[in-house]
Amino acid sequence: MKGRLVLAAAAVGSLAVAGCASSSSSNGASGSTSSASASSGGGSGKTCTASVGFEGPITGPVAPLGTEQLHFAELAVSMDNAANKTKITLVQGDTQLQPAQATTVTQQFVSNSSIVAVVGPAGSQEVEAVGGPMARAGMAFISGSATAVALTTGKYPTFFRVVSKDSVQGPQDANYIVNTLHPKNLMIVDDQEAYSTGLVSAMVPVFQAAGVKVDHESVSQKVTDFSALVAKVTPATSVVVLPWQVAANAQQFGRDLAQQHKKALIFGTDGLFSPGTFTIAGSYVSSFGPDITAIPTDASIAAAAQSKYGSFGTFGPPVFAATHVIDEAIASVCKAGQTPSRSNVLAAIKQTSESTSILGQPISFDSHGDLTNGKFFLFKISTSGKYQLIPS
Amino acid sequence: MSFFFQELVNGVTTGALYSLVALGFSMVYGVLKLLNFAHGDLYMVGAYIGFFVIQWFGGAAHLTIPVPLLLLIMFVLAAGVVGGLGVAMERFAYRPLRDAPRIAPLITAIGISFFLESAALLLFGAQYRVYNTAEFISLSSGIQIGSVTIDSVQIMVLVLGIALMAGLRLLVNRTKLGKQMRAVAADREAAEMLGINVNFVITVTFFLGSALAGVAGVMGGLLFNQVTSTIGFIAGLKAFTAAVVGGIGSIPGAMLGGLLIGLAESFVTGYISSTYTNLLVFGLLIVVMLVRPSGLLGQAQLQKV
């Protein structure tokens, strides 16, 4: 008995010692960084080594979006490592789209001195929660999907985003609907998430000012049965606006529309951009990201993503762009002969000026972290389910 | 008026689905007095099985076998596998806890539910799996009465649901096995003393209840098309509501409860607003609970001293 106790204590102790020894040499929780390379690298001639954190909803209610973002971030890191001869590792952190967890993950990344910048978080509420700690740590973080207007009012000096904000997308789409589709009655359904409600509150005033009768509905993202809601679509309603994040739900909504012989067409936003999933003919999709399969320069990226991860939608490419910005910043810091650190990577990101990118537009940031001249792309789905870009 | 009928049709169809899940839940509660929180996740497993059967036979757009055969295979396989899963759950997780304090199997059930959801996430991945029912059951097949459309999938759900429920009632009320189930539900110890093989009866009950959930999962997949690891939670919640409103432990109660919940959702969405649907349905539940604590068709529980 006593011997067993001694042996058990010895086993636990040796594991703990080994763990502590190994982690102290890798500066705390370093995730998938191997302990050898976590010590400072970079500098002229030597390999450029750094870690980039990824915060996203890998599990939880929007796990499909989060995993897509993670995959594209990993793809960007591997492609940039090959192109720039750097050794950047990606450390993932799961936030489940919850701000409290995002705070914990952020603290984890902040404590890990090898992480010099972060991609994410995905949700606007999460950005609100982590903006402060990130600013205190001087760590840049670039989001590929947080579109709330309040985020770039100067509160969070280290925040950047590669997508445009709701105040641009909402009125732009609403005006297009009013001017081109001329609806008399319109139904707009939000999915009870901040992204959706933000867009709705930007769009509804435009509709009302144009004299369109608006029926504002709301369903949770977890709902999969829309037959009752679809039955509410009157014959006079010609447009249903779905600023949703889950394309599969919108596809089901469209099917229910067809099944109940309703003539309304669907106007969706970024979440619906999913060529494999949302294919209701005649629908419009407004996206902050282009269809990268239609951009010739993105052919290799699209092919790589397709073969490794299957079909993807609209949330992956912006995260690729964000990760790429960080990778390039790290590479430029190394080329200047310095060791990547949070401050010089932050400065390099502020100076970002890419003439082309996966998003089909130049990337640079204004003083508040917004993407300058962010474009929105409007697509119409043809009868064969293909997304056709509508030139602006 | 046709709007009313359309909402009625929708409500009855989804109500039939909820009834099926609630039935299994109610049956298990009846014999074991156990709230099986993992029941909704059995629904989810059934839905996944249906999806994989479709993929096995070529995918929704290029099926290699005729549709009725496909449906038969989906239902039978889902019923069998999910029933077996339920039996395994009972055998290895709930049976050792038969005489433990009531909280123990309840917490185990919560644990199993969480575990099943995470396992599904691990094994099947996070992306939505889509049935694409419209590819092999055309959207225009179905009945149209005036401007009210009833899809053929909805008809199938209704018919199959009613058939299963009728069959279950027959089983419980007319067969010897059903009599044994009712005896075990009334008083387990007395039934054991009378020579009934209680373990066998409980196993069969679990199998039937879980098989029903699995079939409901396939039907849900056909109706709603998307399958992901979290659909079980919502389905389970609706099943609890239905079973409790109708009177837990009572089979006609589960059917009535499911129908009521389906109709309530439909009409609240249609006539009030979809924003408040869940809140109002919860409210309905609270009201029923306060007015008739044992549910609409349930029997008031006698408290034995």
Place this chain on the structure above:
Amino acid sequence: MSVDQRGAQEPQGPQVGADEWVARQAHRREYLPSWLGRAQRASERIGWWPRLALAGLAGAVLPSFGLGGFQLQVGIDALVIALLAVGLNIVVGWAGLLDLGFIAFFGFGAYGFALLSSAQIGSAGIHLQAWLSIPIVMVGAAILGLGVGLPSRRLIGDYLAIVTLFLGEAFVEFTNNVAPSKLGGPNGITSIDPIRAFGFQLTTNPGYYYLLVIVLVVTMAVLRLLENSRTGRAWRAVREDPLAAAAMTIPVNRVKLSAFACGAMVAALAGTIYAAQQANVFPTDFDTPILILIYAGLVLGGAGSIAGAATGALVVMVIYDGLLRSPAEAGYLFYGLVLLTVLVKLRPWRRLGVVLAATIAFGFAARAIARAASASAVAGGPGSSGWIARAVRDWVIVPANATVAGNFGFVALICLLIALVQVSSRWRTILLPPTLYLASFVWETRLVTEPSVTRQLMIGAILIVMMNARPQGLLGQRRVEVPA
């Protein structure tokens, strides 16, 4: 009569809440087995209050061992959940009311504090100081607890569980959809004031950590006093047998309501500190997964025991939120746990040695066979990092296409584990080496590459295993329920 005495040897006569006959059975161990039980009995000789003081001191001193920002954050989260578990213990552990909507009180506390201490209401907002807003919120929560407890008068255990589950869901729906301009909707309430009182202000994480340690210790002390009072005894009586309690003139309904109210107050207190520390509240912060964490902690530690609730919650949160977030540390935890279990559970030394040696040999043999069969079967590298990966690289089979093989291995592992529990001892020894190897295989191919899913699997496994192996938890008291 102190409720601390457990009846393994000589119970001092009849006790409320403990079945005398059960307690006398020598083989029904109330304490943990072997040296752990001895440690428990020794610590009991110290007394409850000194133990609490020691624990509080340990908690307060911990940050000075060089805990970084991340560990502090994990500590804060763990302390909040521990406070919640202690509150839940009142309702579930003491009064026996299965409350699945407990998280709504937590949310009420957080939102209440947010509304009273931010710019949300009115043009400039109400900015009450903490010493005002916290008591107001706690009183409000007590009233809400009374309201929620009202159906419990007519509902028997399981119905109460369902109704409270729905109330919990209804809270999330309510705060998400109703009155978005006042409650913030999905955007929540941001820029909440920190805790301010009489010129003091807590703005740093270490500050909140110490505050939480103090609050937890004080709450546990207050609850200890409550446990040994008439109210505590009434709660336990109602839990064991409401009819008998009513026959002994205990006002059963009032007692149940008071349990709800007390639990709600503790939860609201935790909510206010949470809101102040996070400086934001969102509806999704109060969803069911958090409730499951609290329950896992309570179950692990032992429902019915204050120390158990707090300890269990701390252990669960440190593992879930801290250790399992990074694959490297998760690896230590996993292999450490497996080795520890094998070490402790396998009785004769010879058997232990044989099993370990067989596992290692089995591994090498299996890998050699796999490599001979096809090169791609061993092409991948283990998912772990650090010295563990180096150690197992030549031992574990990791195919090139790890995902599919790992999935099948996972299912096979579950089946094997279930079989292990059912078979006789000899077969168990034979099956152990393949099971251990398969566990390592599944870990390296699948589990370690997806830490976010793995930690959820772990929580579910904790609940299942604990309830089957030791329903009273680590520090709880074993109860026998007479079926109605």
